[in-house]
Amino acid sequence: MALVRWGLRRQNFHPLRRRKALLLKVTVVIISVLLFCEYFIYYLVLLRCRWPEVKMLAHGSRQDPVVKAMFLADTHLLGEIRGHWLDKLRREWQMERAFQTALWLLQPEVVFILGDIFDEGKWSSAQAWADDVQRFQRMFRHGSHVQLKVVIGNHDVGFHYQMSKYRVKRFEKVFGSERLFSLKGVNFVMVNSVAMEGDGCIICSEEEAELREISRKLNCSQEVRGSSQCDREPRLPLSAPVMLQHYPLYRASDANCSGEDAAPPEERNVPFEEKYDVLSREASQKLLWWLRPRLVLSGHTHSACEVLHPGGAPEVSVPSFSWRNRNNPSFIMGSLTSRDYALSKCFLPFEDTVLTTYGAAAAFLTIVILVHFEHLPSSFLFGWKLCRLHMRR
Helix, strand or coil: CHHHHHHHHHHHHHHHHHHHHHHHHHHHHHHHHHHHHHHHHHHHHHCCCCCCCCCCCEECCEECCCEEEEEEECCCECCCCCCCHHHHHHHHHHHHHHHHHHHHHHCCCEEEECCCCECCCCCCCHHHHHHHHHHHHHHCCCCCCCEEEECCCHHHHCCCCCCCHHHHHHHHHHHCCCCEEEECCEEEEECCHHHCCCCCCHHHHHHHHHHHHHHHHHHHHCCCCCCCCCCCCCCCCCCCCEEECCCCCCCCCCCCCCCCCCCCHHHHCCCCCECCCECCHHHHHHHHHHHCCCEEEECCCCCCEEEECCCCCEEEECCECCCCCCCCCEEEEEEECCCCEEEEEEECCCHHHHHHHHHHHHHHHHHHHHHHCCCCCHHHHHHHHHHHHHHHC
């Protein structure tokens, strides 16, 4: 009788041990895939990014210092109106991990975000705005050794006909109202391109007046000392500025744009609407004339493009940083001196790569579970057992 009981215990023990082994395998696979897709993949992808080399022009015995700057655009943090909780969680975690990994690996000195930080800033109530700002500050947190500069976008304060003093001041209270920023001899001008409507509205007039004053200061930096107008104030570095804004300068379409992160082929020939997709011709000419930039960076289109404007000013459109707008988000890495610059692009993990990895893991776990419970066809089970036997040998 004792032998019978012992035999029954052994028969019950083996299935229990097999179930524990299966549970352990499934747990290990799930944790491994989660860690890879939600954490390690950002390091693996961003490790390929390198700061571009800028030509070092020696002046006497000194060389121009290099500013390492990151440029990203159109994060579009979802709000309470159009934001589903799962969409928020997925997209915001992706941007947070990408940004924090980039800061740790690349160590930029300054980061510029070229507008449309929020998706619903033009509609947000005071409480919703405070909540969105809190989420942004958590996602894009940074140490004191990194400066974060933000440009106004149409989704932050509304298109021109929606924009108000209240929304602009609310934005500037959080992100600052600075338009001119200099670092290591490099001048950056941050334009509120939403206010470049040219219709004489109060906000537009104030923006244009401030830009004309910046133009005067830039011109003064190039004059020989002794001019009565310019000697009464501190001089800016002698360097043509880098202009940063949300709307691109005027171009007819994206027909001449190319690259894997340019607009899809079916969209490239669609004409752009002035004051909606791009700035007007008039506003673009004003900015180029006032500021004489050596480089322009913009966002808004969510796609990449490089344009050479009249007078030789190159413009780079920075794609969206969010999976919500692109399968292949990216940002620009810039090495800048007072006289020269070099740019390179850094891609984030592709969303379909992550989804494919999850799909493959789910299929693998399904097969493992079905094999365990012998719910697959006998021919498949026979092959599976042969494969396991061969691996053991």
